Amino acid sequence: MNLLENLLLALEGLWANKLRSMLTMLGIIIGVAAVIVVIALGAGGQAVILGELEGLGSNLIWVFPRQDSGHGSWDRLVTMDNGDIQAIEAQARYVKAVSPQISMQSTAKTVKDTKDISATGVGKDYREIRNVNIESGRFFSEYDFKEGNRVAVIGTDVAKSLFDSDRVVGEVFYLNGQQFTVVGVIEERKQGMGIVANDIGNDSVLIPYTAMQRMTGDYGFYLLFATAESSEVTLDAAKEIENILARRHGPNRFEVLSLEQTIDVVEEITSILTAVIAGIAGIALLVGGIGIMNIMLVSVTERTKEIGIRQAIGAKRRDLLYQFLIEALVLSLIGGLLGILVGAGLVKLLTILLELPSLISVSSILLALSFSFVVGMIFGVYPASKASKLDPIEALRYE
Amino acid sequence: MISLSGVSKVYSTGVVEVRALHDINLSIAAGEFVAVTGPSGSGKSTLMNIIGCLDKPTTGKYVLAERDVSRMTKDELALMRSGHLGFVFQSFNLLPRMTALRNVEQPLIYAGVSRRERRQLATMALDRVGLAERLYHRPNELSGGQNQRVALARALVNRPKVLLADEPTGNLDSKSSREVMEIFSELNREGVTILVVTHEEEVAAYAKRVIRFMDGEIVSDIWQEVRTR
C-alpha cells in the first residue's frame, strides 16, 4: 500500500514519542557506531602495520639459523659465510640482491662525545634491499668491500651527537678504537608508530661487512637479507635460497622468511580481530533489535483502538502489517543513520588522538545500514503481525 | 441490500453462553432509513457489528449487496467495509493526532485512491458536513458536535451504500444531535441506506422504520410517518 503515507505515519508516531523513540534507538545507535569504529580502526591499524612492513624493503626475504635444528644453544648455531653469499648470487635466478647483516655493540668516539651504538656490517646491495636513502655523500663502493675499508654511513642522530658541524662527510670517528671515515649520511626517517621494529634508522652506523669481519676476526654471520626479482616470485626466491643453503650446510638448518608471508599473517590477524570485535558489535545490534521489538509491542497495545478504527474504515491485514513494519524499519534505520554519524565522529576523534590514518569505507556504512534494516525487519515483523491479527470489535472496544 | 436469515450470535465466556442474537430474520432494502431501539444488552450493537462486517454470525446467513458475507475471509470483510460501508460511533473514534482533513482521507488510502484525489474528496466531504473552515483542526480543537461531523465526513467520503451509526448522538447535546441527524436525512434522500441505533425518541423520529429489540430478538418492526421539519 501507500509507502509515503506509511512513512509519514511512522515519522509522526516516532516524533510524538521523541524520548521513547530515542531511547529505543540507542541500542542500534551504539551497535552501528561500534561497527563503524571497529572496522575503520581495524583498516587504519592494518594500513599502518603494512606500511611499516613495506618500509623494511619490498619483496624482502630474510634468513637466520633455526634454533630447533637439534644443535641446542645459541653459540652452537650454524652460521652463514661469504661463500653462501657468492653461491646465492651465482645460482639463484629469482634473487635480485643479497646481503649479510652483522651487528656489533660498540663505542663510537669523537672529540665531542663518546656514544654506545650498534654498528652494522652490511653488503654492497644492502642499500637497495633495505631502501637506505643517502642524504649526503655516498654509499660503499666495490672497492670498500674488497679492501675492507674503514668507512661508515651514519644516521642523522648519530651525526648530530658525534659532530658539531653539519657537514660530516669526510669527518673521522673511532669505533672500538679503530678510526673510521664518514662517507655518507642516511636520509632522516620520520618515526612511524614503531609497531614494526625497523633496525635501520637515524641512530644507525653502517660499515662494510668485510671491515666488520676484519675487526672481529669472526667470518660467520647470523642474518642475511635478500630481495626477490618481483613480488610474484618471492616464494620461489625463498625456496632457492633454502635449497642452496641446504646443499652447503645440510637440510633445515636455516629459517627463510619473506615479507609476503608476514604480510599475509598480519592481514589474517587483523581481520580476525576485526571480525571478533564486529561480532561483539553485532550483539549490541541484536540487543537494539530486541529493544525495538519491545517498544513496538508496547506501541501496538497502546494503539489497539487506532487499529480497530483503521480496520473499521477498511484496512486489510496487510495494510496494518506494513504500517507497523515500516514504523519499526524507520526506527532502526534512523538509529542506523545516527549510529553512522556517531561512529564517524568517534573515528575522526580517535584518528586525531592516535595519529592513525582512518578508513571509513563505503562498504562499512552499507554494512551498518543493511544490518539495521535486517534488525528492524526481523524484530518488527512479530509486533506488526500481531497488530494485523487483532479482532476489529475487540480493538474498537479497547480503551 | 441487507438480508439476514436465521442469524444467531452466541458469545461463550467460559461456562456461560450469552445469546446476543437469536434467529434474526431481517431484510432492509436500498434507501431505507432504519432506527434500531431496545434496552441495554438487547443485542443492538451485536447486530450492527454483523451488518457492518466487523463480526460474523455464529449461525445463519447474511447477504450484503448480493454477496454472502457469512463465508468471507477477514480481508474480504475488510474489502466490504472499505467499498460498501461507513461507520459512525458514539465516541467519534477519530485519530487524535491528525487534522480533520487527514482523518477523513484515511478510508480513501485503503480504497487505493490517489493522493491528490484523496485531498479533493476529503475536502468535499468536510464541506458537506459544514466544516469547510475546520480542515486543519485536530479533534481536541473541535467541539463534540464538530467531531461527530468529521466522523460523518469520514464515513461518507467513500460513497458507501450503507451507513451504520451506533448511538451517534449519545455524546451530543440536542442541537448538535439535530445537526447530525439532518445530515443523515439528507444522505438518505440521496439514496444511502442508513441504520441508526438509538435510545432517543427524537432521533428515532428521523427514521422511516423502527425495529425494536429485546433479549436478542426483534419484538416489533414498524413503518412510521417521517417527521416533517
Ligand SMILES: Nc1ncnc2c1ncn2[C@@H]1O[C@H](COP(=O)(O)OP(=O)(O)OP(=O)(O)O)[C@@H](O)[C@H]1O
Ligand atoms: N464480546 C462479548 N463477549 C461476551 N458477551 C458479549 C460480548 N459482546 C456482547 N456481549 C453480550 O451480548 C449481549 C448483547 O450485547 P450488545 O452490545 O449487542 O447490546 P446493546 O443492545 O448494544 O446494549 P447497549 O444499549 O447497552 O449498547 C449482552 O448481554 C452482552 O453482554
Ligand SMILES: [Mg+2]
Ligand atoms: Mg450497544
